[in-house]
Amino acid sequence: MTKQNTAILSQWWQPQALALDECWQYSVGPITLYFKRCLQEWQFSFERQDQAETNFSTVSQSAVCLPELLTSQRFIFRHSPTSFRLTPKLLERPVVIKTRQPVSIPAGEQNVFYISSPVCIQVSLEQPQTILLEISIQRLSDTWFGASTEHGQLCYADKTHARQSLAEIPARPHRAVTAVTIENRSDKMLTIDKISIPLPYLAIYGRNDGSLWTDPITLQHEGDSSLTRFKISKELPAGLSSADLLTAPRELPDKNNLVRAFTGIFSQ
Template identity: 50%
Template sequence: MTFANNECKGFRIGALQLYLQRQAKQWLIATDTIHDDEKVPLQQHNLEMLPGHLQPQRYMFTKSPNVCRLVPQLLDRPVVVKTLQPVRIPPGERATFYISSPVCIGVVLPASEVLKSELILTDIAVQRLSDTWFGPSTQIGELCYADKTHARHSKGELKVRPHRAITPVHIHNLSEQMLAMDKISIPVPYLTLYGDLDGSLWTDSLTIQHKSLLSLASFKIDKLDITKPQTSTLLSPPRKTAEKHSLIRAFTDMLSD
């Protein structure tokens, strides 16, 4: 997007209302939160100035660049999602769930005559999630974000929500007992984000193998092969590099009945 001097734009992305204004020597960025985010599609509108009740962040330049991009990105910490309905997988069975998580919006100034390289001004979460600790104890685990999910098992049940990214999760119960799943931590910082032609957002898929309560489950990241014909476009790379062979030890709240 190209901004003239003093031009101001507003963007509605889920529950996030984002305001950008370019001035001769600075960029101003302000945000607000709106409810009923599921009922409103992406919106853009022009404004004369930033809303007076908001306190903007100021980014100073000798001469401000006139081009800006909004780039969706995955969150910077894993997202612990709690299933809204009980989920049980019998011994030896497999199941696939489609779990969504809110994204961030990066405000990016591309490389230009003014900037030698691309500059990310800020990274704004579309939805504010609460913090939670996830792990087998207070000493072992990690700080995550907390969310809830319907854990849908059919693509046909999915809504197109441009402010949430869908992660396909394949679970294989290799144990000899019924597997009950209450929570699961999605390692979104290790995943790539893609955009589909219908406006939906997708990540790499995950495969989880559960063998017993005595060992941690493991995530295997299944990367999308973007060299093959498809409708997805890479939007942003992972924030972190996964361990060798794309295996991540997962603290999953799974219990054998």
């Protein structure tokens, strides 16, 4: 087992209650969040770790106080709510994933790839629910994805190993996995070096083991003269047990938007 698979995960999206003047530290992968509940306010700060993605775990524990070197935000109430909740949300733009090596699929074949993307954290208080803010766990660079500078959309950029086995997926609490089925229905070899994951149109699910998953997607390639056919499924990928819906899609799927999301993926 690699170091990446030794991370300790938990369902970090469960609510956490704090007593008055209690401080709490919550680490989700490379980001650490700090909370303090006072009689009439909540204080919050966070920091990101700049390091390679190894042994990323989930840590929830009491803290002595909020770090003095971090800028804190204060949220004022007549009577402060007792609990906070961290909710994973998918990014507000599609993510263009570049494979580390080109992937070729022969004519008539299909493959399932498991591709992950970093999530955002929505910070809220409970009873009544009050959304405080949303934080991206990992900063991604901007990129343009489409057939030309006039036809396409602004996306985020990331890289992937395009894993083909559930057993190969590393345990990372800050990334949600999308099962992408690619069907080559043309009569030629299909070569892929990038793919756009339409995250705003996907829901996010949490499993008991602490892993995050999105709706699976299927892409069907039928040749140069044909548009890509696509499908967003509401069923978990084969080999996975039940999961809880955590966040609905940010946007409702629109056929034209989805066509733009996948334009430019395939080359032969």
